[in-house]
Amino acid sequence: MTIPRTPGQRAGLSRQAVLTAARQLVADEGVDALTMRSLADRLGVHPNALYSHVAGKAELEEAVLDGLLADVRVPAGGGDWRTAVHALMRSTYDVLLAHPDVVPLYLGRGSRGENAQRLGAVMLELLGRGGVTGPSAVEAQSVLIVFTIGFAAFAARPGFEHQQPDARRARLDGNFDRGLAWLIDGIAGG
Amino acid sequence: MTIPRTPGQRAGLSRQAVLTAARQLVADEGVDALTMRSLADRLGVHPNALYSHVAGKAELEEAVLDGLLADVRVPAGGGDWRTAVHALMRSTYDVLLAHPDVVPLYLGRGSRGENAQRLGAVMLELLGRGGVTGPSAVEAQSVLIVFTIGFAAFAARPGFEHQQPDARRARLDGNFDRGLAWLIDGIAGG
DNA sequence: ACCTGAACACCGTTCAAGT
């Protein structure tokens, strides 16, 4: 596409440009449309050119996923730690549901990206303020993350997002809040 | 493979034979190895021959997934409903972890198969014995299923199952039991 | 180092034809 190039001519690509285009592609056409070839097409480049900026499709997807987490709102310092934990997970839930077709991709993988690590540190700090530290904190963290991603995946599951009147969605969100509260109760008490 | 056939000759396939072979393929080589072409190869048939017994790959995967749930142990009638609910979800968790590479496949989809429906009915019956009925029961059910599948996915996530000393696995299972108990407490109390 | 060109080894699915 665009301007034809001969071998040796550069297209002015960068890792950032590739990732940005990938996110737009996912936003525009869904996660299934994210292929190395379609992404290359969008960038006006041959598919194999992407490998100069990205290790492969797996790493690309990981970067796209972690990029989403940049939108998660971190609660301001101070205030009740339990409220803060709840708010943090609720924001994560909202961000995930803002990108329904990406959520399934989240489940099979860990989240080793920088945003995931940053949010993980915030969570541990909050738990620490509640006296939950060490192995217990890591365990609590796992439970909360699994619940949140799992619930988002449930709420965003195929054939569900299309027909969701506000009432249904609100009830689902309410369920999430209740389940989350139960877990935090358990973490605080146990 | 096997005996070459000319057009018009039948291979003696059936939907059951296709599904059985698919399950064996997944068990032997993992869920990534489940392709229409490799499955056809295993059955000594051309890829398109499968479409006489299966609507497509999506339906095939759904059937394979639901088939796994046949192994879930349904707790005997009588006894505490909370204990029974816990046992039901714990058995589901165990069955899922017995097939780690299938779990990620579970998350993106609903579970509309017959085994899923049967287990769902059992769950609702148990919740009903606890006085949890109607919309609350459906909500409780969602929370429990999401938590269980989500946790199994977490425990079985790639690069995790390989290096799991018994102690680590036992601690993870303990986390599942605790989180599950918290949720059931919440359901019973709310 | 970054790209083109060409190829390899795959996919799921469809269509036409045979019996």
Next chain:
DNA sequence: ACCTGAACACCGTTCAAGT
């Protein structure tokens, strides 16, 4: 109805070559 044969429109990735 159930299969072969052949094809279509895709994939991710690698290797060699140009500048």
